[in-house]
Amino acid sequence: MESLEKKEENNKENNKQDFMITGYVPFCKEGCIGITKTGYNVKNTIYYNGMRIIAVDPNIIPLYSIVNIDYNGKIIKAIALDTGGGIKGRHFDLLFKYRQDAVEFGVKHLKIEVIRWGKK
Numbered sequence: 001m002e003s004l005e006k007k008e009e010n011n012k013e014n015n016k017q018d019f020m021i022t023g024y025v026p027f028c029k030e031g032c033i034g035i036t037k038t039g040y041n042v043k044n045t046i047y048y049n050g051m052r053i054i055a056v057d058p059n060i061i062p063l064y065s066i067v068n069i070d071y072n073g074k075i076i077k078a079i080a081l082d083t084g085g086g087i088k089g090r091h092f093d094l095l096f097k098y099r100q101d102a103v104e105f106g107v108k109h110l111k112i113e114v115i116r117w118g119k120k
Contacts, residue, residue: 016111017090021069023102024055024084024093036082038063046095048079055082055093064119069094070111077115 026034026042034043036053046053051066061067061080069076076094084093096102 016070016113018109019112020091021108021110021112022091022093023096023105025096025099025102028099038081040081042082042095046097048081050077052076052078053081053095054078055084055087055095056080057087057089057091058083060089061092061114062118064116065114066116068113068115070113071108 024032026032035041036055040048040053042053052069054067056063056065058080063080063083065080067078067080069078078094080092082093082095087093094102094105096105
């Protein structure tokens with residue numbers, strides 16, 4: 001019989017999903033104004049209540065959802081406050097302060113765990 005601790009560990013692992021993650025910045029040549037879809041001003045920050053900000057496809061991850069991103073053995077806690085025209089399906093953007101940092105981040109295929117769906 002499987003222990004309760006082992007069942008919880010398996011449930012957490014089953015809750016993780018693979019996503020393609022790219023970086024973005026609040027300003028760009030066209031269309032980026034520093035205000036997220038939810039109205040949050042990111043002109044001077046990449047955080048909201050201590051969490052990184054992500055742009056998502058709201059049909060996959062609803063706005064205001066909170067996720068854990070498993071990146072190089074570290075967990076990045078992020079909140080979905082933005083959307084983007086190029087973000088479709090299992091893809092989201094992680095907000096960076098500087099364009100060079102976003103470029104260096106590149107494209108990653110990482111596991112994420114949704115810890116809150118939408119705004120509660």
